[in-house]
Structures are given as C-alpha cells and as structure tokens.
Amino acid sequence: MSVNSHLDYLSGKLNLKQDEKDKVKKSIDTLSLRLNSYFNGQLKDHFKFGSYTRGTILPRKADEGSDIDYMVIFTNPSNYKPQTLLNHLKNFVIYYYRSSEIRQSHPTIVLELNHIKFELVPAKRDLWGDIYIPSRTSPFEEWLKTDPNAFNKKLTDANVRYSYQLKPLVRLMKYWNRLNGSYLSSYQLENWIVETFYWNCTSLKDFVYSTFENLNYNFNDPQGYKEKVDRAKKIISQTKEYEQKGLSYSAESEIEKLFPDF
CATH class of the missing domain: 1.10.1410 (Poly(a)-polymerase, middle domain)
Structure with a gap:
C-alpha cells in the first residue's frame, strides 16, 4: 500500500458508515419530535448544523467527542436572558433523557447518548431574521449574532x-x-x-x-x-x-x- x-x-x-448514519438520524428525528411536543408554540425553529451537516463529522470510534450541533430558536417574547433559555433546554433533556449524561457547557446543553452526543444551542431571532446565540466569551455582550450554516x-x-x-x-x-x-x-x-x-x-x-x-x-x-x-x-x-x-x-x-x- x-x-x-x-x-x-x-x-x-473516517466517514460515517450507513448504520451509524441511521442511528444518528433516528436520534435527530426523535429529538425534533420531542422539542415540538415539549415546547408547543414556544419555538420559532430548530435544526441541526455544524460538521454533521457538512459531512465532516468523525465516527465515534475515531473521536469519542463527535457531536451533533443542534440549534433551538425560541420565540422569547419576554426577552429572557441566555441562562434562562439554557435552563429551559436543560429541563427538556431531563424530562426526556433522564438516564443519559446531561451537563451545561456554556453556551450549550450537552446531551450524551450511547452512540452520539448533542450540543443544544438556545437562540433567538430578531425581526430581520438574524439569529443570536449566547455569547461564549464576552462579559459585555449576552448575545452574539451568527449564521449557523453559512x-x-x-x-x-x-x-x-x-x-x-x-x-x-x-x-x-x-x-x-x-x-x-x-x-x-x-x-x-x-x-x-x-x-x-x-x-x-x-x-x-x-x-x-x-x-x-x-x-x-x-x-x-x-x-x-x-x-x-x-x-x-x-x-x-x-x-x-x-x-x-x-x-x-x-x-x-x-x-x-x-x-x-x-
């Protein structure tokens, strides 16, 4: 060779094999349905983004830290701060996934299943359609503008x-x-x-x-x-x-x- x-x-x-893709897709579909049920009317949108959508995610055998980035955009009419929305997501995963490993890793809620890990990112969208996520590093800005799939x-x-x-x-x-x-x-x-x-x-x-x-x-x-x-x-x-x-x-x-x- x-x-x-x-x-x-x-x-x-290093590319995901079909059986792993099928398991991940099933978990994503289940997550989507549960988000709609739990946050009935409180979400504007939710979707996957990051390396999984680009086809560059590594299989778990090669990288135990491989994860699916998943954005959850709240309607947020009361203009809640990032931590409040993070708490909402944490309560959601505790409700449906209480036997799994759950932790906060600002600005995400990490949900680790047997075959994949999700990083749930709370977000809000303004009147012009711009998306904002919790700021990771700045002590002066609570929200950071982003274009997750650009x-x-x-x-x-x-x-x-x-x-x-x-x-x-x-x-x-x-x-x-x-x-x-x-x-x-x-x-x-x-x-x-x-x-x-x-x-x-x-x-x-x-x-x-x-x-x-x-x-x-x-x-x-x-x-x-x-x-x-x-x-x-x-x-x-x-x-x-x-x-x-x-x-x-x-x-x-x-x-x-x-x-x-x-």
Missing part, C-alpha cells in the same frame, strides 16, 4: 474547486487533531483549511503534505502543541524523502505515525 492509498483508505473509514457553502464550494479532496482532507486533519489533544476547534481547523491555497495538489497526499507544511503556531500557543506540529512536519519531510528514494514501504510506515489505523 502506498502513502496515498493509506490516506484514501483511512479518510473513507460555512457549509464555503466548504462545499472549496471541495468542488479542489476536485472533492477537501472533505477527505478535513476528516484526516480532524483525526490528527483529535489524536494530538484537540487543541484546535473543529470549526477553526476546517475554516483554516478552506482558507488555505493549495497549489498543484492533485492527490490526497499532496493536500496532506501541503497542509502540514503550511501549518504554523503562534508564540503564545502551548509548548506541547508546538512540539506536535514540529513532529508532524518532520514526519511529512521524512515521508517525502522515502518516496523520492523509492522506498514506498518505509514512506507508508512513516505516514502511519501521523495517521494510524483504528
């Missing part, structure tokens, strides 16, 4: 532009990130990949090589993360050197240090 065939094989394995088109367009290699690349890089402590957020990593220019890349390994060669860190980043990036760059360099010498077995063994099978 060559470097490229190993990466192709692994990126395919990034989907950006990623899809880039994936088409690069001959459908970007989504497999994203899954591989999210897997590497997970193996190395998940220092980068899923969105942060995906957005950086989309914003990166890939010159003369045709195969998946070209995109992987280019991604690590362009991956840098800031002065204030943790030393452990810096060391992991440096290690990855050295492995990529060594892999390319083995390939140039015609040592395909050694090249494959080297790249597996970054992307082991699971």
Whole structure:
C-alpha cells in the first residue's frame, strides 16, 4: 500500500458508515419530535448544523467527542436572558433523557447518548431574521449574532474547486487533531483549511503534505502543541524523502505515525 492509498483508505473509514448514519438520524428525528411536543408554540425553529451537516463529522470510534450541533430558536417574547433559555433546554433533556449524561457547557446543553452526543444551542431571532446565540466569551455582550450554516457553502464550494479532496482532507486533519489533544476547534481547523491555497495538489497526499507544511503556531500557543506540529512536519519531510528514494514501504510506515489505523 502506498502513502496515498493509506490516506484514501483511512479518510473513507473516517466517514460515517450507513448504520451509524441511521442511528444518528433516528436520534435527530426523535429529538425534533420531542422539542415540538415539549415546547408547543414556544419555538420559532430548530435544526441541526455544524460538521454533521457538512459531512465532516468523525465516527465515534475515531473521536469519542463527535457531536451533533443542534440549534433551538425560541420565540422569547419576554426577552429572557441566555441562562434562562439554557435552563429551559436543560429541563427538556431531563424530562426526556433522564438516564443519559446531561451537563451545561456554556453556551450549550450537552446531551450524551450511547452512540452520539448533542450540543443544544438556545437562540433567538430578531425581526430581520438574524439569529443570536449566547455569547461564549464576552462579559459585555449576552448575545452574539451568527449564521449557523453559512460555512457549509464555503466548504462545499472549496471541495468542488479542489476536485472533492477537501472533505477527505478535513476528516484526516480532524483525526490528527483529535489524536494530538484537540487543541484546535473543529470549526477553526476546517475554516483554516478552506482558507488555505493549495497549489498543484492533485492527490490526497499532496493536500496532506501541503497542509502540514503550511501549518504554523503562534508564540503564545502551548509548548506541547508546538512540539506536535514540529513532529508532524518532520514526519511529512521524512515521508517525502522515502518516496523520492523509492522506498514506498518505509514512506507508508512513516505516514502511519501521523495517521494510524483504528
């Protein structure tokens, strides 16, 4: 097996299989029905967003932290503060999912089932249709304006532009990130990949090589993360050197240090 065939094989394995998709879809459908029943007339809308809708979510075997982002837009006529809406969602999940793990991770309510985790995000919508979610970091703003699915088109367009290699690349890089402590957020990593220019890349390994060669860190980043990036760059360099010498077995063994099978 060559470097490229190993990466192709692994990126395919990192895609959700049909049985897992079916289980997740059933859980989403059940959640949707229960939201409508519990909050009868109190919701403007609710829907999934994030990596699941982009096709870049990792299977649980590869990432135990994989989750479905789910937005719940309240009518909120009394203009409740974010914590009040978070409490409403918490009461909802306790009512229907009392045997599951439930916790608050501002600005979401985390609901962990056996096969998938949901992050429920309360939101409100103004008269112009703009959506606001609880602010994660600012002590001065309670609500933050957002467009939850805007990034989907950006990623899809880039994936088409690069001959459908970007989504497999994203899954591989999210897997590497997970193996190395998940220092980068899923969105942060995906957005950086989309914003990166890939010159003369045709195969998946070209995109992987280019991604690590362009991956840098800031002065204030943790030393452990810096060391992991440096290690990855050295492995990529060594892999390319083995390939140039015609040592395909050694090249494959080297790249597996970054992307082991699971």
